[in-house]
C-alpha cells in the first residue's frame with residue numbers, strides 16, 4: 001500500500017474512533033475543553049498550534065492535526081487511574097508543576113482522572129475506596145498509569161499503601177488486571193529506577209515484572225509532559241499500541257538518541273569539547289561528551305520537547321545527559337561527569353564497550369568514519385589522562 005493510502009486509511013479509522021468516543025458520556029460534562037483553555041488565556045489559535053506541534057511530535061502527517069485536537073477534546077471520555085509506587089513524584093510534577101498552566105497540564109486536568117493521589121482531595125480509607133470503586137466501575141475501560149518502582153516477592157511489604165496496608169505490588173496487580181491499556185510512567189516504573197539501583201535493598205522491579213499484561217514504557221526521570229500527554233492522545237486516536245522498541249518504549253518518542261537531536265552535535269562533529277565545567281569552551285556551548293554526556297547512548301526526544309513549558313533541557317542548561325531514560329542508568333551510566341570509557345555497557349547497546357559503540361554507532365548513524373575516529377580519540381585521551 002502506498003504511504004498516502006495507508007495514511008488515508010489511518011485517518012479514516014481514527015476519525016471513526018473519535019466520533020464513537022464523542023458519543024460516550026463525558027466524565028465532567030459541565031466542562032468544555034476550549035472554555036477551560038480560554039479561561040486560562042489560551043485562544044483557539046494557540047490550541048490549534050499546540051495540536052499541530054503534538055501531531056508532529058507523534059510522527060503523524062500534518063493533516064492529522066484536527067484529529068489530535070479532537071482527541072484532546074474527547075479525552076474526558078476515557079477514565080484514567082494513576083497509581084504511585086516507590087518514587088519521588090517527579091513524573092507527576094513534570095506535568096503538573098509549572099508557574100502557569102500549560103496546554104498539556106490543562107488537558108491532563110481535563111481528562112477523566114478517576115484516581116491520582118497527588119491531585120485528589122480524598123485521603124486514607126476514602127481514597128482506597130475511590131480507587132476500588134473506579135477499577136470496578138470502569139473495568140475493561142480505564143487507562144492505567146503507574147509511577148514508581150515496585151518492591152516484589154518477600155520484599156513486597158517495603159511498600160504498603162492505604163488503610164488496609166495492601167502492598168504496592170498487590171494494588172498494581174489488581175489495577176492492571178482489568179485495565180484497557182497500561183503505561184509505566186517514568187524510569188522507575190519502566191525499569192525499576194533509583195529504587196532498583198545496586199544493591200536494590202527493597203527488590204524493586206518494573207511494572208512489567210508485576211503484571212503479565214503488556215506495559216508501554218514511558219521512561220525518563222522524569223519524562224517530559226509531552227511524552228506523557230502524547231501517549232494518552234495516541235491511545236485516544238488509535239486505541240492500539242504504538243510502535244515500540246526493544247524496551248517497549250514508543251518509537252515516536254524514543255526512536256532517536258539524544259546525540260542525534262542535540263543542538264551541540266555540530267561541536268561534537270567538529271571535535272570541540274568542554275574540558276572542564278566552567279571553562280571557556282563551556283561558555284561557548286561546546287559538546288559535553290568529555291564531561292560525561294551520555295547522549296550517545298540514550299534514546300529520548302528531550303531536545304525537541306524540553307521541560308518546564310519548553311524552556312530548557314539538561315544539555316541546554318550546560319550539563320551532559322545522564323541517560324535517565326535508559327534501563328539501569330543509575331548503575332551503568334555513572335560516574336555521570338566522566339565519559340563511559342571502556343566500561344562494559346549493558347543497556348541498549350548489548351554490552352558493547354563504549355569506545356566500540358562510539359565508533360560503530362557514530363559511523364553507522366552518520367556514515368562518517370571521521371566521527372568514529374574523533375570519538376575514539378576522545379576516549380583514548382581520557383584514558384591516557386588517567
Ligand code: FSX
Pocket residue numbers: 086087088089090091092147148149185186187188189193194220221222223
Ligand atoms: Fe522515578 Fe517518577 Fe524519577 Fe521521580 O515518579 S522516574 S524517581 S523523576 O518521580 O518515578
Ligand code: SF4
Pocket residue numbers: 258259260262263264265266268286287288289293294295296315320321
Ligand atoms: Fe550533545 Fe552530548 Fe552528543 Fe555532545 S555528546 S553532541 S553534548 S548529546
Ligand code: F3S
Pocket residue numbers: 220221258298300302313314315320321322323324325
Ligand atoms: Fe534525561 Fe538525558 Fe533527557 S538525562 S532528561 S534523557 S537529556
